[in-house]
Every structure is written in structure tokens, then in C-alpha cells.
Amino acid sequence: MEPRPASAGYAETTHIVLPNETNTMGNLFGGQLLKWLDISCAISAHRHSRRLAVTVAVNHVGFDQPIRLGDFVTIKSHVSRTFSTSMEIWADVWVEDQHTGASKLATSAIYTFVAVDDQGKPVAVPEVVPVTEEEVRRYAGALRRRQLRLILSGRMQPKDATELKALFT
Numbered sequence: 001m002e003p004r005p006a007s008a009g010y011a012e013t014t015h016i017v018l019p020n021e022t023n024t025m026g027n028l029f030g031g032q033l034l035k036w037l038d039i040s041c042a043i044s045a046h047r048h049s050r051r052l053a054v055t056v057a058v059n060h061v062g063f064d065q066p067i068r069l070g071d072f073v074t075i076k077s078h079v080s081r082t083f084s085t086s087m088e089i090w091a092d093v094w095v096e097d098q099h100t101g102a103s104k105l106a107t108s109a110i111y112t113f114v115a116v117d118d119q120g121k122p123v124a125v126p127e128v129v130p131v132t133e134e135e136v137r138r139y140a141g142a143l144r145r146r147q148l149r150l151i152l153s154g155r156m157q158p159k160d161a162t163e164l165k166a167l168f169t
């Protein structure tokens with residue numbers, strides 16, 4: 001299977017935060033952000049693999065700062081690295097103040113998707129070729145993050161996580 005550039009899986013979606021998506025303080029619900037992230041990551045996974053892809057894990061999401069009613073939220077996602085059938089997807093959340101136009105990176109998230117066939121069985125995906133500095137950095141760290149998520153999900157013994165252990169030696 002031909003490797004594909006990280007740009008093949010780029011996706012960008014923009015939303016406006018509406019009243020029914022906020023809590024009583026006027027801040028975006030965490031669950032709403034998770035849903036938007038899931039959709040953007042799914043588009044990235046589909047674009048990269050050109051297969052059906054399902055969410056297998058939400059690995060990291062930080063709610064570092066409140067996102068306010070009326071803000072424009074843009075999610076930019078891409079496949080940072082693939083393994084056999086799984087894909088790590090990285091999503092950056094940009095928040096724009098609709099009055100001032102000021103835009104800032106509010107948080108980043110990491111999801112894992114698996115490509116599947118029509119019966120829902122995992123299928124192989126193309127490798128990612130990172131090009132930009134950021135893509136290279138994210139690609140390089142993905143193996144350690146994979147080992148961590150496989151340990152947390154009971155799929156790997158900590159003693160076998162060689163790349164992860166190397167961080168502490």
C-alpha cells in the first residue's frame with residue numbers, strides 16, 4: 001500500500017457555539033466539543049485510509065480554558081501516524097472571538113481510529129509520511145503514545161513498552 005502524506009488526512013470544521021450547547025455559565029459543554037472532535041477526526045481517518053473508520057479510543061482531551069457562547073470553534077485534524085489497522089489522529093481546537101476576531105489555540109486532542117471492512121473487521125491502512133516540522137514531531141512521539149494507550153487498555157504489558165521506558169532511563 002502506498003504511503004500517503006500527512007496532508008492527505010487534513011480536515012477542518014468550523015462551528016459557532018449556540019445557547020443549547022452551553023452550561024449555565026455560558027461555556028461550551030465538554031461533550032459537545034468531544035462530538036465535534038470525533039467528527040473531524042473521523043473525516044481525517046476516512047480521507048487518509050479511504051476506508052470506513054471507527055473510533056476505538058479517545059486518548060487525550062484537555063479542557064484548558066472555557067469556550068464561550070458565540071465563539072467560532074475551528075477544529076483542524078490530521079492523521080499523525082498509522083500502525084497496522086489503527087490511526088492516531090491529532091486535532092487542534094482554535095477559538096475565535098466573534099467580536100474581535102482574535103484567534104487562539106484552545107486545546108489539542110488525540111483520538112485513535114481503526115479502519116474496517118463492510119463486516120466491521122479491521123483492515124490495513126497506508127503509512128503516513130510526515131512533512132512539516134509539526135507533523136514530524138507528532139509522528140515521532142506517536143509510538144510512545146501508542147504503547148501508553150495499549151498498556152492502559154490492557155493490551156500491552158508495561159515491560160514490553162521499550163520506547164516508553166526509554167523516556168525514564
Ligand SMILES: CC(C)(COP(=O)(O)OP(=O)(O)OC[C@H]1O[C@@H](n2cnc3c(N)ncnc32)[C@H](O)[C@@H]1OP(=O)(O)O)[C@@H](O)C(=O)NCCC(=O)NCCS
Nearest residue numbers: 054055056057083084085086112114116120121122149153
Ligand atoms: C475497532 C474494532 C473493530 C477493533 O476490533 P478488535 O477485535 O479489537 O481488533 P484488533 O485486536 O485487531 O485491533 C485492531 C486495532 O485496534 C487497536 N486497538 C484496539 N483497542 C484499542 C484501544 N482500546 N486503544 C487503542 N487501540 C486499540 C489495536 O491495537 C489494533 O491496532 P493495530 O492494528 O494498528 O495494531 C472493535 O473494537 C470495534 O468494533 N469497536 C467499536 C467501534 C465503535 O463502535 N466506535 C464508535 C462508533 S464510530
